[in-house]
Amino acid sequence: MGAVALTLGGIGGVVLACILIYVVNRSYFGWTIQFHWPGPELAQQGATIVLAALGASLFPALRASRVPATELSRDDL
Numbered sequence: 001m002g003a004v005a006l007t008l009g010g011i012g013g014v015v016l017a018c019i020l021i022y023v024v025n026r027s028y029f030g031w032t033i034q035f036h037w038p039g040p041e042l043a044q045q046g047a048t049i050v051l052a053a054l055g056a057s058l059f060p061a062l063r064a065s066r067v068p069a070t071e072l073s074r075d076d077l
Contacts, residue, residue, distance in 0.1 A: 002053025006046055 017035070025032050 002050050002057075005053075006049050010046075
């Protein structure tokens, strides 16, 4: 889920950046800036986000794995 959110957020960020750089700046201010990819910083932030999502999912998964399947019923949901 974290990887999907990271991918969708990255795509949305690139689309928004392109709109701001090539449409809004050019039409309202009459100038534009050069697009720049900060590769190592993006990779580091992506890894941090994925690790945080993984860490946040470990406790609920471990807690759920301790409950025997025989104790789960439709009434508990």
